[in-house]
Amino acid sequence: MKVAVLGASGLVGSHVRVALAERGHTPLGTTRAADAVGLAQLDMADDSRFEQLMSDFAPEAVVYAAGYTWADGCENDPERSRRENLEQPSRVAAWCARHGVRLAYCSSSYVFDGVEGNYAEDHLVSPINVYGRHKAAAESAVLSATAGEALILRLICVWGRELVGKNFAYQVRQAVREGRTMRLPSDQSGNPTWAGDIAAWTVALLEARERGLWHLAGPSPEILRPDWAREIARGLGVVVPEIVAVPTAELGQKAPRPLRAGMCTGKIQRFASRAVRTPSDLGDLLT
Numbered sequence: 001m002k003v004a005v006l007g008a009s010g011l012v013g014s015h016v017r018v019a020l021a022e023r024g025h026t027p028l029g030t031t032r033a034a035d036a037v038g039l040a041q042l043d044m045a046d047d048s049r050f051e052q053l054m055s056d057f058a059p060e061a062v063v064y065a066a067g068y069t070w071a072d073g074c075e076n077d078p079e080r081s082r083r084e085n086l087e088q089p090s091r092v093a094a095w096c097a098r099h100g101v102r103l104a105y106c107s108s109s110y111v112f113d114g115v116e117g118n119y120a121e122d123h124l125v126s127p128i129n130v131y132g133r134h135k136a137a138a139e140s141a142v143l144s145a146t147a148g149e150a151l152i153l154r155l156i157c158v159w160g161r162e163l164v165g166k167n168f169a170y171q172v173r174q175a176v177r178e179g180r181t182m183r184l185p186s187d188q189s190g191n192p193t194w195a196g197d198i199a200a201w202t203v204a205l206l207e208a209r210e211r212g213l214w215h216l217a218g219p220s221p222e223i224l225r226p227d228w229a230r231e232i233a234r235g236l237g238v239v240v241p242e243i244v245a246v247p248t249a250e251l252g253q254k255a256p257r258p259l260r261a262g263m264c265t266g267k268i269q270r271f272a273s274r275a276v277r278t279p280s281d282l283g284d285l286l287t
């Protein structure tokens with residue numbers, strides 16, 4: 001299967017690209033700016049470049065793993081978030097529908113308000129920040145453009161190796177290296193999820209020609225940030241950094257946070273049960 005992976009320099013997209021190749025598929029990965037070998041340059045704002053690239057490659061499926069993923073940045077610049085998190089994926093969905101190409105769109109547990117936690121796929125969305133609102137609107141736009149045929153993959157707390165080492169596992173490693181204290185929210189929880197597990201599930205869902213909403217996440221929806229940091233340190237085999245846990249309300253984060261955004265993963269586990277990796281299995285996964 002020929003699959004275009006949009007955002008293949010990122011944490012999720014890079015793992016999806018590798019997983020596709022390992023399963024014998026032919027991925028074409030794209031990046032906007034990163035200097036990464038083997039990726040095609042594509043700014044999602046450039047429709048004609050997108051159309052040219054897709055018509056040259058002729059994918060059977062597209063995985064949309066791009067976007068403006070910084071929640072506080074989206075709150076500061078809602079217009080950018082609208083363009084990059086809503087309008088661009090909506091245009092890709094319309095293109096996919098026109099060309100009979102299947103689409104897997106990466107969404108987020110931030111479509112929920114984080115009050116109840118452990119959300120199942122059929123729970124009503126109720127975003128509380130700009131990023132979440134645009135992700136929720138993009139889900140609707142993608143499903144509507146593709147008459148419900150697209151895959152909507154909701155993700156949360158993803159960790160793993162990436163080109164720009166910015167995810168939480170790297171932050172913990174860096175804090176340990178610098179002997180720095182980490183100031184972390186005491187009341188934000190979710191399912192830490194290895195990007196490699198997301199990638200394997202994504203490929204399996206595409207191969208099975210599945211559609212609709214899926215929560216792709218690790219097994220534990222209520223892991224608090226400080227506990228996640230400790231688990232990462234243990235997985236890396238380093239000393240646990242000093243942690244100061246403070247309520248979200250005292251952190252001054254620009255975007256309101258859904259505090260219990262964890263997701264229920266029964267559906268994906270029933271579809272393709274995996275012995276998923278937890279941060280305590282981290283080992284050399286960052287190197």
Ligand SMILES: NC(=O)c1ccc[n+]([C@@H]2O[C@H](COP(=O)([O-])OP(=O)(O)OC[C@H]3O[C@@H](n4cnc5c(N)ncnc54)[C@H](OP(=O)(O)O)[C@@H]3O)[C@@H](O)[C@H]2O)c1
Binds near residue numbers: 006067106159
């Ligand atoms: N990581 C998480 O914990 C998490 C949780 C929930 C949902 N998600 C969703 O999963 C998807 C992937 O997340 P991620 O963590 O892998 O993101 P990431 O590491 O920030 O990577 C984003 C990717 O998108 C590309 N990109 C960004 N803006 C672009 C644009 N305007 N045109 C073209 N390419 C663009 C980036 O390219 P450059 O590197 O060249 O800029 C990069 O390849 C996102 O849709 C995100 O909302 C992630």
